[in-house]
Amino acid sequence: MEHNTGITDIAEIFHRIRSRVSEFIVGHQELAELIFIALVSRGHILIEGVPGTAKTTIVKAISRLAGCQYGRVQCAMDVQPADITGVRVFNRGRGDFELKKGPIFTNILLIDEINRITPKTQSAFIEAMSELQVTIDGITIPLHSPFFVVATQNPYELEGTFPLIEAQKDRFMLSSIASHLDGEEELEVIRREDSGLLEWENFFEGLRPITTAERINCISTELQQVRMEEPVRRYIRDLVMATRRHQDIALGASTRASIAFVRAGKSLAALQGRDYVLPDDVKRLSLPVLQHRLVLKREAEIAGITTAGVIEELLRTVEVP
Numbered sequence: 001m002e003h004n005t006g007i008t009d010i011a012e013i014f015h016r017i018r019s020r021v022s023e024f025i026v027g028h029q030e031l032a033e034l035i036f037i038a039l040v041s042r043g044h045i046l047i048e049g050v051p052g053t054a055k056t057t058i059v060k061a062i063s064r065l066a067g068c069q070y071g072r073v074q075c076a077m078d079v080q081p082a083d084i085t086g087v088r089v090f091n092r093g094r095g096d097f098e099l100k101k102g103p104i105f106t107n108i109l110l111i112d113e114i115n116r117i118t119p120k121t122q123s124a125f126i127e128a129m130s131e132l133q134v135t136i137d138g139i140t141i142p143l144h145s146p147f148f149v150v151a152t153q154n155p156y157e158l159e160g161t162f163p164l165i166e167a168q169k170d171r172f173m174l175s176s177i178a179s180h181l182d183g184e185e186e187l188e189v190i191r192r193e194d195s196g197l198l199e200w201e202n203f204f205e206g207l208r209p210i211t212t213a214e215r216i217n218c219i220s221t222e223l224q225q226v227r228m229e230e231p232v233r234r235y236i237r238d239l240v241m242a243t244r245r246h247q248d249i250a251l252g253a254s255t256r257a258s259i260a261f262v263r264a265g266k267s268l269a270a271l272q273g274r275d276y277v278l279p280d281d282v283k284r285l286s287l288p289v290l291q292h293r294l295v296l297k298r299e300a301e302i303a304g305i306t307t308a309g310v311i312e313e314l315l316r317t318v319e320v321p
Contacts, residue, residue, distance in 0.1 A: 006222040010040070011273040013219070016210050017065045024061065024203045025054050026192070027185040032058055034176050034288055035150065037271065039066065039108070040219045041263040043173025044129055044149040046114075046164075046292055050156060053178040056110060057200065059150050063108040066216055067209035069144065071106035075116040081124035085134045099136065104128055107144050107213050111151040115161040122168055125149065129171045146216050166251065166295070173260045174285075175292035226266035227276045231321035235279050236261040238318050239286065243294055246314070248305050251295035260289045279320050286311055 014036055021032050031047070035058065038045040047055050056072075063070035073084055086102035103109065104125075114122065128134050132143045151172070153164075169175075181189065192198050236258055244252030264285050265277040291307050300310075 006225065007270045007275045008273060010219050010222065010270045013211050013215075014271045017062060020065055020207065020210070021058060021061050024198070024200070025058055026188045027181045028054055028058060028178065031055075031176050031178055032062065033271065034174050035059065035062055037264050037267040038150075038174050039146065039148045040216060040223065040270075041173060041260075041267045042146065042148075042220050043260065043263060044151070044171065046169065046172040046175040047150065047152045047178055048155045048175070049152065049178030050154060050180070053180065055150075055152050055178050056112065059108065059110050060204065061207065064204065064207045065210045066108070067212035068107035068146065068148075068216065069213070070108050070110070071103040072110045072112060073103050075111060075113045077116060077118060079117050079121055081121050082136075084121065084124050085128075085136055088137050088139075097137075099141070104134060105144060107146055108148045108150065111149060113153055113161075114151040115153040115164060117162065119162055119165060122162070122164065125151075126168060126171060144213075146213060146220070169292050170254050170256050172292060173256075174264060174288040176288055177291075223263070223266045223270055225275060226269050228262060228265065229276070232265070232277050232279055232282065233262075235282055235318070235321050236265075239282070239290075239314060242314050242318050243290065246310060248297055248300035248310055249294055250297045251293075253290055253293045257289055257293055261285060264289065283315055283320070286315055 014033075017036065018029065018032055022029065025032070035045055039062070049055055060070060073079070082102070084102045084104050086100050086105070088097040088099050090096075091098045111125070124134075128143060128147070129149055132145070132147050133140050134143065135141075149172075153161075180186075189198070240253045240258050240261075243249055243257075246252070261282055265281045268281045268285060269275070269277045287308060290311050294307050294310065296305060296307060296310070
């Protein structure tokens with residue numbers, strides 16, 4: 001089958017970025033892939049993981065390689081919405097108000113430990129993530145394009161944290177759990193450190209963009225060329241509907257989950273050099289798309305049932321085309 005030239009270019013760009021990142025980062029290949037999928041799908045990603053799992057490093061490296069502006073918000077309880085969006089201040093020389101932009105005016109924004117800011121400040125991201133704009137003093141201001149949010153949270157240090165509301169979590173296209181490395185990967189980190197190969201500043205300064213923000217926007221448009229046949233669409237529908245009927249789920253997946261499956265499925269296919277989506281693409285994306293959207297019943301949690309376990313059950317029981 002003849003592949004679309006644009007799709008082939010997308011796959012090549014991704015493989016070059018992943019290869020460059022892996023020169024410094026050991027493991028976490030799937031996380032790098034999910035970040036790139038969310039970026040070109042015009043989505044956002046929520047990453048859970050303990051400190052020291054390379055979350056920030058991966059995001060900074062991908063930002064540089066993608067030719068995108070990078071911004072970061074280090075969250076704390078006293079961070080206010082204006083610290084993120086910016087404020088309008090009076091300029092005496094001009095006799096007028098001018099905007100002092102916050103860190104949200106960038107292409108790729110890392111929100112570190114998002115659950116350490118209050119719900120009021122968390123809500124500052126809702127308009128930005130959904131509508132690619134912010135409203136300051138009644139004035140609506142468009143954000144940069146692309147605009148991509150990577151938010152992290154530590155699931156273990158819960159003192160002084162505020163769980164994300166469901167409306168906020170639902171705006172993340174994908175989620176991922178960044179775990180510790182396995183034994184062989186840990187040994188490779190030790191080898192690289194012993195050889196002096198883990199000097200981040202030297203590596204980062206040597207990174208050169210592989211693509212541009214403008215090209216990322218073009219890729220997002222070109223992904224529409226990836227085909228999704230009716231049986232795959234119905235499979236997505238059946239998976240999402242099954243989450244709403246499952247006996248252990250109190251709150252099933254929203255329609256945003258269906259949209260996420262379509263967009264991320266096309267991106268995953270393109271990353272593998274295909275211009276068509278397979279049911280296996282949907283299955284592979286089920287955990288990243290669904291795990292942060294499902295709310296289990298209290299009795300299910302007490303019984304030790306996990307969200308991942310429920311999703312695995314759905315993949316076994318929902319008929320695959």
